[in-house]
Amino acid sequence: MITLHWVYALAGAIFAAFAILGVADKSNKRARRTAAFWALLALSMWAGDALGDLGNGVLVLGLVGLAASGLGRGSGAVADAVRQERAGRFGNGLFAIALVIPVTALVGTLLFKEMPGWVDGKQATLIALALGVLIALVMGCLWLRASPVVPLQQGRRLMDQVGWAAILPQMLASLGAVFALAGVGDAVGGLVSQAIPQGSLLGAVIAYGLGMALFTIVMGNAFAAFPVMTAAIGVPLLIRTYHGDPAIVCAIGMLAGFCGTLLTPMAANFNLVPAALLELKDKHGVIRQQVGTALPLLAVNIALIYWLAFP
Amino acid sequence: MWVLLGIAVIVAGFVLRFNPLLVILASAVVTGIAAGLDPVVLLAAFGKAFNEARYVSIIWIVLPVVGLLEAFGLQERARGLIGRMRGATVGRFLTGYLLVRQGLAAVGLTSVAGHAQTVRPLVAPIAEAAAERQAGDLDDAEREKVKAMAAATDNVGLFFGEDIFLAIGSILLIKGLLEQYGINLEPLQLSVWAIPTAIAALLIHGFRLWRLDRRLNRADRP
Numbered sequence: 347m348i349t350l351h352w353v354y355a356l357a358g359a360i361f362a363a364f365a366i367l368g369v370a371d372k373s374n375k376r377a378r379r380t381a382a383f384w385a386l387l388a389l390s391m392w393a394g395d396a397l398g399d400l401g402n403g404v405l406v407l408g409l410v411g412l413a414a415s416g417l418g419r420g421s422g423a424v425a426d427a428v429r430q431e432r433a434g435r436f437g438n439g440l441f442a443i444a445l446v447i448p449v450t451a452l453v454g455t456l457l458f459k460e461m462p463g464w465v466d467g468k469q470a471t472l473i474a475l476a477l478g479v480l481i482a483l484v485m486g487c488l489w490l491r492a493s494p495v496v497p498l499q500q501g502r503r504l505m506d507q508v509g510w511a512a513i514l515p516q517m518l519a520s521l522g523a524v525f526a527l528a529g530v531g532d533a534v535g536g537l538v539s540q541a542i543p544q545g546s547l548l549g550a551v552i553a554y555g556l557g558m559a560l561f562t563i564v565m566g567n568a569f570a571a572f573p574v575m576t577a578a579i580g581v582p583l584l585i586r587t588y589h590g591d592p593a594i595v596c597a598i599g600m601l602a603g604f605c606g607t608l609l610t611p612m613a614a615n616f617n618l619v620p621a622a623l624l625e626l627k628d629k630h631g632v633i634r635q636q637v638g639t640a641l642p643l644l645a646v647n648i649a650l651i652y653w654l655a656f657p
Numbered sequence: 658m659w660v661l662l663g664i665a666v667i668v669a670g671f672v673l674r675f676n677p678l679l680v681i682l683a684s685a686v687v688t689g690i691a692a693g694l695d696p697v698v699l700l701a702a703f704g705k706a707f708n709e710a711r712y713v714s715i716i717w718i719v720l721p722v723v724g725l726l727e728a729f730g731l732q733e734r735a736r737g738l739i740g741r742m743r744g745a746t747v748g749r750f751l752t753g754y755l756l757v758r759q760g761l762a763a764v765g766l767t768s769v770a771g772h773a774q775t776v777r778p779l780v781a782p783i784a785e786a787a788a789e790r791q792a793g794d795l796d797d798a799e800r801e802k803v804k805a806m807a808a809a810t811d812n813v814g815l816f817f818g819e820d821i822f823l824a825i826g827s828i829l830l831i832k833g834l835l836e837q838y839g840i841n842l843e844p845l846q847l848s849v850w851a852i853p854t855a856i857a858a859l860l861i862h863g864f865r866l867w868r869l870d871r872r873l874n875r876a877d878r879p
Contacts, residue, residue: 354711357718387714394708400697403704410678424728433730433737440731441738444778447719448769455766471768472715482722490729500724505717510678516713517681521667523706524685524699528660528692536658564664569827573834581838592840596831597820597850604816608809611671615713616815618677620772620808624781627797631805632812639813639862646857654853 349466353476358391364502367495368420371502376418380506383412387513406520413510420506422499436490443486450478508622515615518566531570534561535578542579547588548652554579555648558599559606566612568603575599584655594655602647608640609633663688716773723778731778736786747787747803748870751810752863754780758814759855763821771815772808781807791873799873806869810862817858820851 365385371377386409394402433440454474458465465473487494505512525531538557543549554575561571580599584590607613610633617633628634663684670680689699723731739745758770768774784807789795795803819825823844831847 350712353715353718357711357715360718360721390708391711391714394711397704397708399701399705399708401704402708403700403702406682406704406707407700410682413678414676429728429730430733431730432728433733436729437734438738440726440729440734441779443722444726444731447722447774451769451774452761452766455769469712471766472712475768475774476715476718479718479722483725486722486725490725492725492729496728497721497725500728501721502724504720504724508717510676512717513714514677514681516707516710517678519710519713520703520706521681521685523709524688524703525660525663527702528663528688528694530660530663530688533658533661534664537661564668569830572827572830576834585838585840592835593842593846594850596835597828597847598854600827600831601817601820601851601854604820607816608812611677612667614677616772616812620776620811621805623772623777624804624808626801626805628801628805631801632808635802635805635809636812638865639809639858642861643817643854643858646861647854650853650857654850 347464347466348473350469350472353469353472354391354394356476356480358388360498360501361385361388361391363498364388364505367499367502368506371420371422373421374418374506376416377420379412379415380417380420383409383417383510384502384505386412406517409510409513410517413513417509418506419509420503422503424500439489443482443489446482446485447475447478450481451475454478504623507625508619511614511618511622514618518612518614522565522567522570525565525570531574535574538575539578539582542583547656550579550583550588551652552648554584554595554599555602555644555651558603559609559644562603562606563610564612566607566610566614568600568607571603571606572596572600575603584651588656590651590655591657595651598647598651598654602644602651605640605644605647608636659691660688662691716771719773723773726778732782735779735782736789739783739786740790745787746791746870747784747806747873748866748868750787751780751784751807751866754807755810755814755859755862755866758811759818759859762815762818763855765819765822765825767815767819767822767825770811772811776808776811780811788873791870803869806866810866813858813862817851817855821848821855823848 361384365381368381369377390405451474455471458470459467483497542553557575558571562568565571580595584595585592611618621629621632666684666687685703761769781804784803788803820827828844828847
């Protein structure tokens with residue numbers, strides 16, 4: 347059966363190729379350090395399960411050490427004029443190849459769930475995404491008559507631009523696990539339940555909505571905030587004391603948390619990674635654009651809980 | 658209560674702009690010490706979580722495809738295409754993308770689009786090209802803003818579409834948590850209440866995109 351481990355093997359191979367091609371890039375003064383970073387990530391993808399928990403911890407120390415000492419950036423961009431000429435020559439077929447990945451992910455997600463013996467249904471989308479990458483690579487190289495080294499070289503150039511931010515989301519997810527182990531959520535819940543005004547329904551609703559958003563800003567993840575705020579305010583006050591509809595309180599409360607996700611660098615994969623990927627000068631440029639949507643929407647969510655959940 | 662020091666470390670580290678990876682590690686160490694965890698146990702716990710979260714970093718495998726297509730002129734082609742479409746503005750284009758993204762997420766297809774899959778190769782260059790045509794020429798700040806808005810639109814579409822789907826993680830989390838308090842709900846009862854916020858998100862973000870169009874169009878006039 348095809349499982350997520352096949353995808354890890356593919357990802358490991360791609361990171362390994364980035365490392366090998368990176369060592370040879372003379373334009374990067376920190377070529378070895380940068381290559382070592384991608385090589386460690388390849389090792390994690392290939393052998394993570396065999397390294398043991400402590401081994402993985404040491405691997406993380408290595409990644410962070412390399413990142414903190416400063417990674418370099420490789421070169422190899424194709425000249426503007428060449429790209430312009432090729433764009434005219436190859437035309438809209440370029441879009442077709444670009445759409446292979448989302449379309450394969452879409453079709454694969456639906457199809458793989460019907461083939462339980464062949465593909466792990468829980469991971470259908472990620473497996474289909476990887477399949478889409480392979481199909482797009484083969485089609486692209488054949489049609490554009492490009493050597494297979496071209497996509498790997500160009501991919502490495504883009505990867506170097508993202509740099510250590512590439513593992514930021516994975517690191518934050520791991521920090522969340524340590525927070526859970528240390529009981530950070532319970533401590534915050536204790537603080538919050540002392541701070542809300544007594545006897546006011548509106549006050550309690552605002553505390554719940556704002557608390558979801560604020561705690562999500564701190565943790566970078568509404569999933570971490572939800573159990574804490576619901577235990578501190580949602581269930582005891584809004585649902586038990588004021589008899590709010592639990593489905594409405596919780597469903598919209600979670601979305602109030604999502605407004606917080608739009609506002610925090612801790613949600614790196616949504617907010618910092620695209621800034622790196624789009625080569626923005628301002629690391630927080632994406633967050634800045636989201637403030638104007640997140641704040642009014644948070645107010646709307648709080649109002650919706652107040653109006654809909656308490657008839 | 659001392660475990661909250663880890664949160665203080667994160668906030669201070671981000672504000673002072675230390676390397677975020679170091680800040681995360683420092684926060685984990687401080688939190689672990691405050692909770693009385695043995696350093697070796699702490700390192701192993703962090704390593705275990707890192708290994709289990711590998712799927713988060715899989716998305717980078719799309720970069721070779723993006724790199725190949727960009728080397729053969731994908732972004733230039735996107736600019737050429739939008740340049741010939743009359744009436745295509747950055748606001749209208751991104752509003753359309755927002756609708757599609759919300760719609761796909763609402764039927765559970767959250768990973769078919771995203772920053773690496775669609776925003777970098779397609780959405781951002783098209784948005785940039787449309788904005789260029791509207792404003793004549795973009796200065797650096799406007800160019801950054803349009804690109805950032807393309808990424809922001811992807812996030813808004815994803816976040817405020819996905820909870821309409823029954824089997825998404827957050828809906829299952831709510832159901833599981835409420836069961837612990839003796840409240841039994843079906844996923845459908847929860848997911849319908851994501852619809853009002855989804856509509857509000859479309860209206861608010863759509864309004865901001867409309868205003869972006871107006872600002873860019875005004876910049877065109879002498």
